[in-house]
Amino acid sequence: MAEEIIIFPSVHFTLRAEEELKKTAYAFTVVPVPPFISEGCGLGIKIAAADHAALTEFLAAQGIEITKTQQL
Amino acid sequence: MLYLDNAATSWPKPEEVYLAHDAALRSGGNAGRGVNQASLAAGRQLIHTREKLARLFNIKKSERIIFTQNITESLNVGLQGLLSAGDHVLISSLEHNSVVRPLEYLKSRGVSYTAVPCSKEGFLDVGSLEQHLKKQTKLLVFTHASNVLGTILPLKEIGEFARKKKLLFMVDAAQTAGTIPLDAEALNIDFLAFTGHKSLLGPPGTGGFYLREGIKLSPLIYGGTGTNSASPAQPAVWPEALESGTRNVPGIAALGAGVDYILEQGIEKIRQHELDLIRQLTELLLRLPQVEILGPREPEQRTGLLSCTFGGLSPDYVASQLDRKYGIITRSGLHCAPLAHQTAGTSKDGALRISPGPFNTAADIEALSLALTEILAGEK
Numbered sequence: 001m002a003e004e005i006i007i008f009p010s011v012h013f014t015l016r017a018e019e020e021l022k023k024t025a026y027a028f029t030v031v032p033v034p035p036f037i038s039e040g041c042g043l044g045i046k047i048a049a050a051d052h053a054a055l056t057e058f059l060a061a062q063g064i065e066i067t068k069t070q071q072l
Numbered sequence: 073m074l075y076l077d078n079a080a081t082s083w084p085k086p087e088e089v090y091l092a093h094d095a096a097l098r099s100g101g102n103a104g105r106g107v108n109q110a111s112l113a114a115g116r117q118l119i120h121t122r123e124k125l126a127r128l129f130n131i132k133k134s135e136r137i138i139f140t141q142n143i144t145e146s147l148n149v150g151l152q153g154l155l156s157a158g159d160h161v162l163i164s165s166l167e168h169n170s171v172v173r174p175l176e177y178l179k180s181r182g183v184s185y186t187a188v189p190c191s192k193e194g195f196l197d198v199g200s201l202e203q204h205l206k207k208q209t210k211l212l213v214f215t216h217a218s219n220v221l222g223t224i225l226p227l228k229e230i231g232e233f234a235r236k237k238k239l240l241f242m243v244d245a246a247q248t249a250g251t252i253p254l255d256a257e258a259l260n261i262d263f264l265a266f267t268g269h270k271s272l273l274g275p276p277g278t279g280g281f282y283l284r285e286g287i288k289l290s291p292l293i294y295g296g297t298g299t300n301s302a303s304p305a306q307p308a309v310w311p312e313a314l315e316s317g318t319r320n321v322p323g324i325a326a327l328g329a330g331v332d333y334i335l336e337q338g339i340e341k342i343r344q345h346e347l348d349l350i351r352q353l354t355e356l357l358l359r360l361p362q363v364e365i366l367g368p369r370e371p372e373q374r375t376g377l378l379s380c381t382f383g384g385l386s387p388d389y390v391a392s393q394l395d396r397k398y399g400i401i402t403r404s405g406l407h408c409a410p411l412a413h414q415t416a417g418t419s420k421d422g423a424l425r426i427s428p429g430p431f432n433t434a435a436d437i438e439a440l441s442l443a444l445t446e447i448l449a450g451e452k
Contacts, residue, residue: 009309010299011104012122012135015115032107041299041312043107063133065309 002049005031006056007039007067014043020062026051039067046072074400074436078429079219079247079377081269081276085326086333089273093326103321104298104312114321121328122311128331128339129264130255131282138314139280139324143246143267144170145292146281149314150242150263151175151213153289157182160208162201164225165190165415166218169408171244175213184208190415194223194367198233211240216248220412220423221367222374224252231260240287246270247375250334251343256282263287271342271376273334273430274327277320293317342430346376349428349437353378356441362448366416366423377427379407379416382448387424390447398443402426 008014014030021028026047033044047055052069059066075083096117101110103118118139126134140146151174155161163171165187175185186204190196201212212234217224227243234241242263245254250271256264261282268278283289291306295316300307307313334342350371357363362383368374382390391404405422406413413419428436 010135010307010312011115012119012311013309015112015119016134019116019119030107030112041104042301 002071003046004049004052004069004071005033005037005044005046006059006069007033007037007044008041009065009067010041011043013065014041014045016062017045017059017064020059020064021045021055024058026055028055034072037070044070074398074439076426076428076432076436076440077401077403078270078432079425079427080403082271082273082429084431085273085275085330088329088333089275089326092329093275093322096322096325101321102318105318106298117321117325117328118319121324121331124328124331124335125266125280125282128254128335129249129266129282130257132257133285135310136285137280137282138311139278139319141277141320142269142279143244143265143281144279146265146267146279147171147242147244148174149292150265150281150283150289151178152292154211154240154242154263154287155181155183158208159183159210160206161185161211161213162204162209163187163213164196164215166194166196166215166221166223166225166409166412167213168215168219168244168246168412169410170246171213171215172411187411190223192416193369194218194221194225194412194415196225196230198226198229201230201233205237209237209239211242213242213244215244215246216252216254217375218367218409218412219247219377220379220407220409220425221416222247222377222379223367224248224373224375227259227261234262235260247377250330251339251346251376253339253343256284268323268327268330271334271429272327273330275323278323278327289314291316337430345430346428347371349432349434350374350376350378352434352437353426353428353440356437357444360444360448363444366418376429377425379423379425381418381421381423385448387422390424390444393447394440394443397447398439400440400443 101114103114122134249266264282268274269276297312387404394400
């Protein structure tokens with residue numbers, strides 16, 4: 001299954017995203033960011049690539065800033 | 073101990089506050105320092121308390137709430153971070169030293185300020201602000217309520233004045249956050265400073281501030297934030313940009329439990345209890361001929377504290393007698409607010425301040441009244 005990681009600008013936004021995603025049925029995990037990704041805060045949220053559009057839209061609606069998403 | 077000094081720090085706390093502090097302290101973890109379970113759990117404590125404070129103060133973006141160790145730090149961050157050489161500030165003649173002393177220091181950096189006179193009871197005529205404005209006026213800094221006189225200032229009108237004149241509006245909510253509703257948005261507050269350990273019912277060592285988005289603020293403290301560690305430059309993303317160094321996670325978790333208590337009880341109910349006790353206290357003190365009550369006579373015009381003097385008898389003496397002979401805790405002196413005492417005409421001997429909290433009862437006020445009656449009669 002193709003996966004990607006959502007990178008947030010800070011730990012605050014990463015954990016806020018976690019709080020909001022817990023309320024949904026989407027599968028996700030809070031993970032350390034791989035070394036080759038220089039942006040963000042060191043934390044990210046791993047999701048199924050197929051959920052990219054729905055999840056990023058959901059998070060934007062909650063006022064959660066996303067720095068980038070990176071395919072794994 | 074009969075504790076009536078909640079204006080200094082609230083005591084006792086709700087049981088949930090002690091439990092939250094203990095649980096967080098035993099859990100360990102440093103928020104924002106790593107991806108391990110302990111660090112993430114600590115980080116979640118910060119989020120939860122930020123969100124609760126955002127709800128209490130009607131703040132849309134919780135990342136604009138910064139945790140500090142107390143409101144003095146919050147006010148210092150705000151004043152030192154918002155002001156530059158040439159700027160002018162308006163304050164009231166009731167402000168606490170946590171506003172006055174940073175401004176005095178900032179004079180050395182080219183900042184000036186004017187203390188707008190309030191009446192002897194602490195009332196502010198918002199119409200009088202205009203005459204004190206200068207071309208360089210940038211910021212209005214006002215306490216929500218005086219820590220000496222108790223007088224509640226008209227924040228709505230001041231906020232409207234600030235908006236009309238395109239000035240920044242900073243509020244010191246030390247004596248009101250948690251007992252008097254504070255809607256940062258409706259009151260046009262740009263910078264709201266609060267303390268965690270008074271009416272928000274958290275432990276000492278907690279506090280914070282809110283800054284409206286879009287307003288530039290230089291940090292007071294630079295250092296490790298747990299993010300962008302490779303960069304020598306301070307990160308710009310809030311809240312971490314303003315929170316260098318380890319946060320007091322157990323304290324902030326406990327503060328969250330305090331805010332939960334307020335939200336569950338309802339701030340209107342807490343305020344009503346406070347008003348009932350202040351009304352009872354006022355009526356009892358009015359029966360003692362030597363007592364002069366400072367500030368407004370109507371309880372609704374004051375926050376939950378009342379200061380008084382005793383004719384020729386020193387407030388320090390009365391406070392000491394209350395403490396040592398009756399086990400009743402109050403505070404005498406100048407209360408770190410010499411400007412307020414100048415306004416009230418009590419600079420020489422200060423005053424005795426009585427400040428009941430949510431866990432005080434009518435019986436406590438009655439006991440204080442009896443003790444004061446005896447002390448003033450010279451019986452003990």
